[in-house]
Amino acid sequence: MTDNFKSGFISIIGRPNVGKSTLINRVVGQKIAITSDKPQTTRNKIQGIYTEDDAQIIFIDTPGIHKPKHQLGQFMVDSALSTLNEVDLVLFMINASEKMGPGDRFIMERLKNVNTPVFLVLNQIDKVHPDELLPIIEAYQNEMKFDEIIPVSAIHGNNVDRLLEVLSSYLEEGPQYYPSDQVSDHPEYFIVQELIREKVLQLTREEIPHSVAVITESMQRENEHLIEVQATIVVERSSQKGIIIGKQGSMLKEIGTRARKDIEILLGSKIYLELWVKVADDWRDTPRDLNRFGYKDEEY
Numbered sequence: 001m002t003d004n005f006k007s008g009f010i011s012i013i014g015r016p017n018v019g020k021s022t023l024i025n026r027v028v029g030q031k032i033a034i035t036s037d038k039p040q041t042t043r044n045k046i047q048g049i050y051t052e053d054d055a056q057i058i059f060i061d062t063p064g065i066h067k068p069k070h071q072l073g074q075f076m077v078d079s080a081l082s083t084l085n086e087v088d089l090v091l092f093m094i095n096a097s098e099k100m101g102p103g104d105r106f107i108m109e110r111l112k113n114v115n116t117p118v119f120l121v122l123n124q125i126d127k128v129h130p131d132e133l134l135p136i137i138e139a140y141q142n143e144m145k146f147d148e149i150i151p152v153s154a155i156h157g158n159n160v161d162r163l164l165e166v167l168s169s170y171l172e173e174g175p176q177y178y179p180s181d182q183v184s185d186h187p188e189y190f191i192v193q194e195l196i197r198e199k200v201l202q203l204t205r206e207e208i209p210h211s212v213a214v215i216t217e218s219m220q221r222e223n224e225h226l227i228e229v230q231a232t233i234v235v236e237r238s239s240q241k242g243i244i245i246g247k248q249g250s251m252l253k254e255i256g257t258r259a260r261k262d263i264e265i266l267l268g269s270k271i272y273l274e275l276w277v278k279v280a281d282d283w284r285d286t287p288r289d290l291n292r293f294g295y296k297d298e299e300y
Ligand SMILES: Nc1nc2c(ncn2[C@@H]2O[C@H](COP(=O)(O)OP(=O)(O)OP(=O)(O)O)[C@@H](O)[C@H]2O)c(=O)[nH]1
Pocket: 014, 015, 016, 017, 018, 019, 020, 021, 022, 023, 034, 035, 036, 037, 038, 039, 040, 041, 042, 043, 062, 063, 064, 065, 123, 124, 125, 126, 127, 152, 153, 154, 155, 156
């Protein structure tokens, strides 16, 4: 560690689906947060840790801010907003290819009361013509004052270096909170269950993606080449259980095949993955279930 080491916590906040988790994965250089084209993918605050020789930036990926319809949604929005008072800087991310909406205004009302610097990050610039950027920026500037405005493409990496550079210039002297090789505050079992949930998001539609929770029941090293993972996919109704299992188990098999590939990369080992499906009626509105499935304030 050098003298004058710098560090800071940075929250990424925004509406669902703008690309917050995509950015965190890009910065960390590894998939620690799941992403999908369905809104409300992220459900917990997840730290992504970026370490250099003289600095450590801890990014906090947050659930997208939306109007909650269930207690799970309320937990998600509360978790996201709670970060605003816990960090040194806030990145407000928008999708530059979409119009500003009431959700963005709701967030900006909150951001006006934040004491830390706030950057506007315009993501998905690969989808808009450069000439279109200025009017978008002006529209947001009319709503509130931002300390910096940075357009990026999280998925392709455009301008992400610049974002990191500017962020570094705002960091103050501070400790190295995590070892250099640690990329997330979450344990592997959490990322494993998220990777399985991501495959359900990819492969199902409508209400199913939102009705699913995944729990890693066990992870056991069988031998030096093989880890056995057992996980349960929880749905809200028995009709959904049928869909997750699919015709002669075909859907569950596909979920397992896709998840296994990602888990093998994460754990650097061959994986034997065993999946079960279970029904927990209306778990998204059942406090006991929310607790059991990892959606509680003091948990990850
Ligand atoms: N074209 C393009 N697509 C992007 C970009 N960044 C993210 N996406 C896509 O946008 C979708 C949403 O990305 P996520 O990272 O899951 O979005 P999020 O903001 O974390 O969403 P929630 O967790 O639901 O709040 C995914 O399909 C991404 O591949 C980008 O810069 N350009």
